[in-house]
Amino acid sequence: xxxxxxxxxxxxxxxxxxxxxxxxxxxxxxxxxxxxxxxxxxxxxxxxxxxxxxxxxxxxxxxxxxxxxxxxxxxxxxxxxxxxxxxxxxxxxxxxxxxxxxxxxxxxxxxxxxxxxxxxxxxxxxxxxxxxxxxxxxxxxxxxxxxxxxxxxxxxxxxxxxxxxxxxxxxxxxxxxxxxxxxxxxxxxxxxxxxxxxxxxxxxxxxxxxxxxxxxxxxxxxxxxxxxxxxxxxxxxxxxxxxxxxxxxxxxxxxxxxxxxxxxxxxxxxxxx
Amino acid sequence: xxxxxxxxxxxxxxxxxxxxxxxxxxxxxxxxxxxxxxxxxxxxxxxxxxxxxxxxxxxxxxxxxxxxxxxxxxxxxxxxxxxxxxxxxxxxxxxxxxxxxxxxxxxxxxxxxxxxxxxxxxxxxxxxxxxxxxxxxxxxxxxxxxxxxxxxxxxxx
Numbered sequence: 222x223x224x225x226x227x228x229x230x231x232x233x234x235x236x237x238x239x240x241x242x243x244x245x246x247x248x249x250x251x252x253x254x255x256x257x258x259x260x261x262x263x264x265x266x267x268x269x270x271x272x273x274x275x276x277x278x279x280x281x282x283x284x285x286x287x288x289x290x291x292x293x294x295x296x297x298x299x300x301x302x303x304x305x306x307x308x309x310x311x312x313x314x315x316x317x318x319x320x321x322x323x324x325x326x327x328x329x330x331x332x333x334x335x336x337x338x339x340x341x342x343x344x345x346x347x348x349x350x351x352x353x354x355x356x357x358x359x360x361x362x363x364x365x366x367x368x369x370x371x372x373x374x375x376x377x378x379x380x381x382x383x384x385x386x387x388x389x390x391x392x393x394x395x396x397x398x399x400x401x402x403x404x405x406x407x408x409x410x411x412x413x414x415x416x417x418x419x420x421x422x423x424x425x426x427x428x429x430x431x432x433x434x435x436x437x438x439x440x441x442x443x444x445x446x447x448x449x450x451x452x453x454x455x456x457x458x459x460x461x462x463x464x465x466x467x468x469x470x471x472x473x474x475x476x477x478x479x480x481x482x483x484x485x486x487x488x489x490x491x492x493x494x
Numbered sequence: 495x496x497x498x499x500x501x502x503x504x505x506x507x508x509x510x511x512x513x514x515x516x517x518x519x520x521x522x523x524x525x526x527x528x529x530x531x532x533x534x535x536x537x538x539x540x541x542x543x544x545x546x547x548x549x550x551x552x553x554x555x556x557x558x559x560x561x562x563x564x565x566x567x568x569x570x571x572x573x574x575x576x577x578x579x580x581x582x583x584x585x586x587x588x589x590x591x592x593x594x595x596x597x598x599x600x601x602x603x604x605x606x607x608x609x610x611x612x613x614x615x616x617x618x619x620x621x622x623x624x625x626x627x628x629x630x631x632x633x634x635x636x637x638x639x640x641x642x643x644x645x646x647x648x649x650x651x
Contacts, residue, residue, distance in 0.1 A: 222534050222535075223513060223515065223518070224513045225513070226511065226512070226513055227512060227513060228512065229495060229512035229556075229558050231558070252556075252559075255554060255555065255556065255559065256536065256554055259515075259554050259555075259556070260535060260536055260554060263515075263534070263535070263553075264535075272512070274558065274559065276559060300548075323536075323625065324539070324624045324625025324626075325549060325603070325606070325607065325622055325624075325625055326539065326542055326549045326550050326551045326603065326625045327536065327551070327625065329545075329548040329549060329550055330550055330551075330554070330555065409621075409624035410537070410624040410625055
């Protein structure tokens with residue numbers, strides 16, 4: 222399969238990337254590792270007329286502690302997130318989840334920024350950042366703004382970013398009080414049939430769901446139940462509340478709801494609740 | 495557009511369409527047909543090559559992204575039957591192939607895996623090859639071969 226023809230523009234700075242987006246608008250897409258975008262283009266589900274290659278912008282691949290947060294450059298690859306000593310120490314959920322994306326070859330190319338900007342409800346990292354109550358730093362023509370993860374995912378493959386904005390940094394709080402990622406797959410390397418991310422930090426517990434609706438979802442009812450003293454088992458029973466799972470060849474909506482409850486209980490228990 | 499890619503130690507400069515995928519560049523522009531196309535959807539791993547020392551699926555990398563980079567294909571690993579890479583030799587000794595279609599990608603993925611982790615365990619090999627499918631399901635001997643090669647230069651690049 223071969224993508225539809227496009228013009229290829231390679232940029233060496235965030236400013237140049239934003240300028241290219243400003244010039245071409247909706248016709249342009251950013252290319253980082255390409256592991257979400259190129260498969261869509263090969264299937265002709267996406268056919269941007271301009272591809273802006275940001276993969277060689279210097280200085281956007283990093284993980285650093287910043288006060289009570291950890292900042293991750295958008296071009297940091299999954300293998301580097303997975304292997305980061307800073308994340309292992311300060312936000313181990315994120316390091317663990319990055320190691321569950323795809324397979325080694327995919328993790329050598331795919332980036333955390335690309336995965337989050339793509340906003341696939343079935344992918345792993347958006348849910349992890351949501352459970353962590355993270356923030357997304359986006360850069361546009363008039364500078365940077367910070368979008369809370371809870372407001373970032375607005376629809377299926379849609380985000381709160383404007384067409385001329387680029388995701389440049391992901392910030393998560395240091396979260397070391399317990400975590401878990403439960404990814405239910407029938408085959409190695411598959412997308413999660415359902416996934417549950419749990420992160421404990423600042424005295425609270427964040428819980429989010431993979432593939433239980435058009436966006437990654439925060440399991441608000443579970444979090445509220447835990448906050449008011451419910452046990453892990455009791456809270457987990459509320460996991461599928463307000464979700465909208467669809468059915469496909471892998472699972473019916475009812476099975477997905479069942480999985481969400483079971484995986485949430487397992488996740489909460491693994492996180493020490 | 496013009497790309498210049500170091501393939502198996504040789505600089506290859508060619509004019510290609512921007513949408514050219516690395517696997518087609520290797521197979522059709524350079525005639526290096528050892529790298530197979532299987533699923534063409536980033537699942538099966540048959541098209542795995544090593545770029546800058548790391549395994550990648552060449553059906554999901556643009557030739558433009560590989561511009562200026564170093565690519566190693568199965569042809570660059572061993573030049574003849576008498577000069578096989580330790581990983582290729584281990585695959586032969588352990589009968590780690592049946593139809594052979596997945597083999598070039600499997601070997602390249604295995605070399606990258608062992609390069610990163612020379613003291614790899616059986617469990618790590620099984621996990622680490624999750625991106626490569628063998629539809630003959632000959633996995634057991636593949637794992638044996640990778641473990642055998644790990645101790646004898648199987649990760650040499």
